[in-house]
Structure formats: structure tokens, C-alpha cells
Amino acid sequence: xxxxxxxxxxxxxxxxxxxxxxxxxxxxxxxxxxxxxxxxxxxxxxxxxxxxxxxxxxxxxxxxxxxxxxxxxxxxxxxxxxxxxxxxxxxxxxxxxxxxxxxxxxxxxxxxxxxxxxxxxxxxxxxxxxxxxxxxxxxxxxxxxxxxxxxxxxxxxxxxxxxxxxxxxxxxxxxxxxxxxxxxxxxxxxxxxxxxxxxxxxxxxxxxxxxxxxxxxxxxxxxxxxxxxxxxxxxxxxxxxxxxxxxxxx
Amino acid sequence: xxxxxxxxxxxxxxxxxxxxxxxxxxxxxxxxxxxxxxxxxxxxxxxxxxxxxxxxxxxxxxxxxxxxxxxxxxxxxxxxxxxxxxxxxxxxxxxxxxxxxxxxxxxxxxxxxxxxxxxxxxxxxxxxxxxx
Numbered sequence: 001x002x003x004x005x006x007x008x009x010x011x012x013x014x015x016x017x018x019x020x021x022x023x024x025x026x027x028x029x030x031x032x033x034x035x036x037x038x039x040x041x042x043x044x045x046x047x048x049x050x051x052x053x054x055x056x057x058x059x060x061x062x063x064x065x066x067x068x069x070x071x072x073x074x075x076x077x078x079x080x081x082x083x084x085x086x087x088x089x090x091x092x093x094x095x096x097x098x099x100x101x102x103x104x105x106x107x108x109x110x111x112x113x114x115x116x117x118x119x120x121x122x123x124x125x126x127x128x129x130x131x132x133x134x135x136x137x138x139x140x141x142x143x144x145x146x147x148x149x150x151x152x153x154x155x156x157x158x159x160x161x162x163x164x165x166x167x168x169x170x171x172x173x174x175x176x177x178x179x180x181x182x183x184x185x186x187x188x189x190x191x192x193x194x195x196x197x198x199x200x201x202x203x204x205x206x207x208x209x210x211x212x213x214x215x216x217x218x219x220x221x222x223x224x225x226x227x228x229x230x231x232x233x234x235x236x237x238x239x240x241x242x243x244x245x246x247x248x249x250x
Numbered sequence: 251x252x253x254x255x256x257x258x259x260x261x262x263x264x265x266x267x268x269x270x271x272x273x274x275x276x277x278x279x280x281x282x283x284x285x286x287x288x289x290x291x292x293x294x295x296x297x298x299x300x301x302x303x304x305x306x307x308x309x310x311x312x313x314x315x316x317x318x319x320x321x322x323x324x325x326x327x328x329x330x331x332x333x334x335x336x337x338x339x340x341x342x343x344x345x346x347x348x349x350x351x352x353x354x355x356x357x358x359x360x361x362x363x364x365x366x367x368x369x370x371x372x373x374x375x376x377x378x379x380x381x382x
Contacts, residue, residue, distance in 0.1 A: 149281045149290045153308045233285030240288035241310065 034100070044088060044108070052089070054104045060132055061115035069133075070208060071126055071201035073119065082116040123194075126201065127232055133225055145234055152241050155182055159248055176249055183245040186238055193235045200228050253313055254347035260317035265324050268306045270294045278370025280362040284354055289315045293362035295326055295334070297370055302326045302334060307362075314352040318342050318359035326363065331371070337363055 031039055033046035033053065040046050043066070044053055055064055062069050065081055087093075089108040094101050119125045162175040204224050207217060253261070269292065272279040280293045289311030296304040305323035309316045321342055326334055342348070342356035 144281055144283050146281050149283060149292065152290050152310055153292055156308065156310045229285070233283070236285060236288040237283060237290060244310075 044085075052094070052101055052104050052108070055108045055111050057111075059111075061118050061128065062132075064111060064115040065119060067119070068208070069129060070205045071122070071129060072205050073125070075120070078116070078119060082112065085112050122201070123197075123232065123235070126197065126228060129204075130225060130229060130232065134229075145230075145237075148234060148237060152237060155179075155241060155245070158182075159244065163248065179245055179249050183242060183249070186242050186245070190235060190238050190242060193231050193238070197228065197231050197235070200224055200231070204228075253317075256321075256346050257313055257317040257348070260320040260346070261313040264307075264316060264320045266304075266306050266320065266327075267308065269308055270296055270304075270306055275373055276370075278366040278368075278373070280365030280367070280369060282358055282361045282365055284311075284315075284358050286354065287311070289355070289358060291315060291319050291358050291362045293319055293322060293359070293366050295366050295370060297331065300330050300332075302329050302331070311358075312352075312355065314346070314348055314355040315358060317346055318348075318355045319362060321345060322359045322363055331367060334363060334367055 033040050033049060033051060035051040036046060036049040038046065038048045040053055044055070045051065046053060060069075065078065065085065067073055067078065067081070086109065089105045089112060091102065091106050091109060094105040097105075117124075118128050158175060158179060162172065162179060165172045165175060167176070203220075207220055207224065210217070270277045270279075272294065274296075276297050278295045278297065281291075282293075283290045290309070291311065292308045294306045295302045305326040307319040307323050309319045322337065325337060325341075329337075337360065339353070339356040339360040342359055343353055346356070348356055
């Protein structure tokens with residue numbers, strides 16, 4: 001087993017946090033070290049007493065992993081950071097530390113795992129960002145896609161018919177091939193939606209990178225978020241029926 | 251958490267499944283979806299003299315969503331438009347004994363009722379027999 005001494009990872013983080021550049025923006029939502037009461041400016045550790053600091057429950061997962069709120073994150077960088085922080089907080093390295101530090105390392109490791117699981121998948125990442133940016137997903141009221149719903153409910157009827165039919169009969173075969181065609185068409189639509197989402201992700205990142213606070217930028221921000229909300233919901237609807245189709249005619 | 255007996259009953263024997271012609275003047279259609287879980291619900295009412303004489307639903311979703319809409323159609327029948335407005339998702343939660351994770355299904359059913367009523371009222375407002 002490759003042992004990484006605890007003091008090494010502590011020092012590593014301690015040093016990197018002393019660079020007062022962009023990392024400063026990624027501070028945890030707290031100001032005072034629980035141990036020495038000095039002001040905490042480091043990311044995960046106190047600058048003065050080098051004690052591990054609890055990642056606040058209010059800290060968003062992007063901040064937790066040290067990434068800006070972007071949607072096109074490099075999966076390899078994300079993974080590398082996750083491994084780095086996993087080592088940093090791993091409870092094994094805190095066995096000789098105080099009970100407080102052990103508790104903090106354990107809870108940090110748990111938050112970190114959830115953060116990574118959420119941000120790893122692009123769709124989930126976008127859903128999470130949307131929730132962060134809009135407070136609650138429900139705040140963006142969208143008109144339900146009536147046509148899509150009609151289609152889904154109609155397909156549902158055909159599915160029921162197929163389930164009730166004799167699979168080996170002519171009717172069973174006919175229904176099955178109808179459903180198969182529908183499934184393929186829906187899968188194509190799902191991919192189209194995902195391509196559109198990709199474009200919106202790029203738009204979002206570009207807008208954030210530009211960092212303008214103009215009213216035009218606000219309009220653009222709202223457009224992206226709203227379209228993203230619509231596409232993500234519609235994709236979920238389509239995805240559900242596709243899975244149902246696949247499971248039934250498999 | 252297991253489904254309550256009432257949910258299972260509605261799921262196995264859904265009441266009033268089906269649909270009306272949505273262009274009929276005496277029909278109100280509510281079409282709603284839950285983006286979080288992907289459930290889709292269509293609820294329709296048939297109205298005569300301000301009273302809901304029939305109701306139908308179609309739901310694509312989990313057992314609780316189906317049970318919620320099935321129960322909603324049962325409750326709607328015989329109610330006046332005004333009485334129907336008062337149906338709350340909490341009534342459905344109570345009747346079906348829904349666990350906290352399934353409360354959104356009852357919210358969806360309430361949304362569907364509201365949407366169906368609104369659709370019917372929009373149709374009747376446009377009628378020449380109305381005040382307008």
C-alpha cells in the first residue's frame with residue numbers, strides 16, 4: 001500500500017493555500033478556525049494551527065471540489081482533484097489525531113464523495129447547477145410540452161396493448177415492430193436534446209468566463225437557464241419512456 | 251417504504267382510466283409533468299351545468315402517481331367546479347397515506363386538477379352564451 005504521510009498532504013495544502021490568487025475565492029463558508037480561533041484563509045486547513053477545517057454543509061459542490069461553476073469540466077481534472085482531496089481527508093490519516101479532527105475528516109470525506117458523484121455526470125451536474133442558480137428548480141415555471149406528453153401517453157397505450165397481447169401472434173409482432181421504431185426515433189431525439197444541451201453548456205461557460213454584469217448578460221443568463229431547464233425536463237420524460245420501451249420489448 | 255393498501259388498490263384497479271375528446275366544449279384537459287422524476291399525467295373532466303359529471307385520467311409514472319390521479323378522478327365526479335377547486339394535495343396524501351418522498355405525486359395530481367379546471371373555464375369564457 002502506498003502510504004502518503006498525513007503531514008505531507010497537510011503541508012501540501014497548507015502551501016498551496018498560501019497563494020493568494022484565485023483560490024481565495026474558493027473559501028469555505030466560515031471565518032474562524034474551530035481550534036485556534038484565528039481567521040481561516042486557507043481552503044481546507046487553518047493557516048496557523050494546520051488543523052483540518054469542516055467543509056460547511058452550505059458549501060456548494062463546485063466550491064467543495066475547487067472548481068468554478070462551469071458545465072464543461074474536464075473529467076480527468078475533476079477525478080484528479082477528487083483523488084487528491086480523498087487522500088487529504090481520508091479518515092485513515094487521522095487515526096492519531098484528536099477526536100474532533102477525526103470527525104471532521106470523516107464528514108468531509110462524505111461530502112466530497114457526494115460532490116464528486118454529483119458533478120461527475122454532465123446531466124446531473126447541469127441539474128445541480130440549475131438548482132444552485134435558480135434557488136429551486138420549481139422557480140423556473142415552464143409550460144409543459146403538451147405534444148410530447150400526448151405522444152408519451154399514446155405510446156403508453158400501445159405498450160399496454162403489447163403487454164396484453166400474445167407475443168407470438170401477428171398482432172404481437174406488429175406491435176413490437178411499431179414500438180421498436182418508436183424507441184429508435186425517441187433515442188435519436190434524446191441524442192439531439194443532448195447535443196443541444198452541450199451547446200448550452202458551452203454558452204453558459206462562455207458567459208461566465210466573460211463575467212460581464214450588463215443587463216444583456218442577465219438576459220442571456222436567463223435564456224440559457226430556461227432552455228436548459230426545458231431540455232433537461234424533456235430529456236427526462238423521453239428517457240423514461242425509452243427505458244420503459246427497451247425493458248418491455250427486450 | 252412499502253406502498254399503502256390504498257395505493258396498491260388504485261394501482262391494480264385504476265378508476266376512470268381513459269380519455270375524452272379534448273376539443274369537446276364540455277371537456278377540460280389538464281396535462282402536467284414532473285421534471286424531477288419524468289412522470290406525466292393527463293386528467294380530464296366533463297362538465298354539465300357547472301357540475302363535473304365524469305372524469306378520466308392517463309398517467310405514465312410510478313404507482314403513487316397513478317393512485318393519486320385515479321383517486322382525484324373519483325373525487326372530482328359529482329363535484330361542482332367551485333368544490334373541485336378546493337381539492338388539495340394534502341387531502342390526497344392523507345387518503346393514500348403517501349410517504350414524504352411521494353408527496354410530489356399528489357402535488358402533480360392537484361396541478362392536473364387545476365389545469366383541467368382552467369382549461370374548461372377558458373373554453374366557456376370564449377362562448378357566446380357567456381357574459382363576454
